[in-house]
Amino acid sequence: MKPILRVYKNKHALTQAVTAQIVRILTSSCRARGRALLCLSGGSSPIDVYQTLALPEFSRKVPWDKVHFFWGDERCVSPDDPESNYKNAADALLNFIPADPEKIHRIKGELPPKEAALDYQKVLQDFSFGPLPWPGFDLVILGMGEDGHTASLFPGAQDPDEDLLPVLSVSARYKNRPADRITLTPMVFNSARNLIFLVSGEAKAAAVRQVFSSRQDLPLLPAQRILPRKGKVFWQLDSAAAKYLQV
Numbered sequence: 279m280k281p282i283l284r285v286y287k288n289k290h291a292l293t294q295a296v297t298a299q300i301v302r303i304l305t306s307s308c309r310a311r312g313r314a315l316l317c318l319s320g321g322s323s324p325i326d327v328y329q330t331l332a333l334p335e336f337s338r339k340v341p342w343d344k345v346h347f348f349w350g351d352e353r354c355v356s357p358d359d360p361e362s363n364y365k366n367a368a369d370a371l372l373n374f375i376p377a378d379p380e381k382i383h384r385i386k387g388e389l390p391p392k393e394a395a396l397d398y399q400k401v402l403q404d405f406s407f408g409p410l411p412w413p414g415f416d417l418v419i420l421g422m423g424e425d426g427h428t429a430s431l432f433p434g435a436q437d438p439d440e441d442l443l444p445v446l447s448v449s450a451r452y453k454n455r456p457a458d459r460i461t462l463t464p465m466v467f468n469s470a471r472n473l474i475f476l477v478s479g480e481a482k483a484a485a486v487r488q489v490f491s492s493r494q495d496l497p498l499l500p501a502q503r504i505l506p507r508k509g510k511v512f513w514q515l516d517s518a519a520a521k522y523l524q525v
């Protein structure tokens with residue numbers, strides 16, 4: 279499906295709109311299927327949204343006991359490390375809502391990377407979706423790096439055989455963040471019903487322009503590989519990130 283692009287005047291407006299959108303998607307998934315499968319992103323971009331979602335005005339609308347939490351990627355660190363994507367989501371959201379601990383399916387970044395990837399692959403299998411050994415997430419939230427990476431799918435040649443696995447362990451340098459990571463692969467993201475790219479700030483504007491240019495460069499722009507077959511993909515941007523787009 280063609281990406282749906284929305285631009286907000288600033289980060290605050292973006293945060294409010296995306297938080298309300300998450301509430302709508304979670305509540306309608308719970309109504310329709312009795313549960314919601316939510317896959318969270320790491321990085322700094324979603325923190326404001328997580329904190330806003332934890333506020334009573336939003337939080338009370340969501341049947342949290344029916345929501346399953348997953349992550350699109352994790353850094354290979356322990357769950358109490360400040361670089362842990364799980365910890366960041368817990369500190370901003372999970373610790374403030376009545377989530378069911380049995381429905382929090384974190385990636386075990388403390389295990390050796392290959393083991394953590396296999397462990398997560400098994401977790402996903404328990405939620406398999408028709409013939410596919412992974413879930414069709416009701417909602418995936420993703421960020422994007424200044425280099426066009428998303429989750430831990432980084433620019434550069436990838437082993438095509440690895441693309442056939444739902445979970446990979448990878449190693450890539452980005453800023454001062456941990457290099458060893460576990461990530462879901464595009465085929466898993468592309469099975470989602472809804473996917474939100476949450477991107478803000480001028481530093482991302484050039485990468486946003488490249489993603490939306492007519493030129494496809496899948497190895498160098500991993501974000502372009504995320505295009506759900508049937509689901510919807512929303513690019514939710516502030517005006518700084520959308521600076522070079524004609525909208």
Ligand code: 6PG
Pocket residue numbers: 319320321322323324351352353363420421422423427428429430455
């Ligand atoms: C991670 C991520 C990664 C992140 C981007 C953007 O674990 O680092 O999931 O893909 O979303 O690097 O990061 P910022 O939101 O901090 O710019």
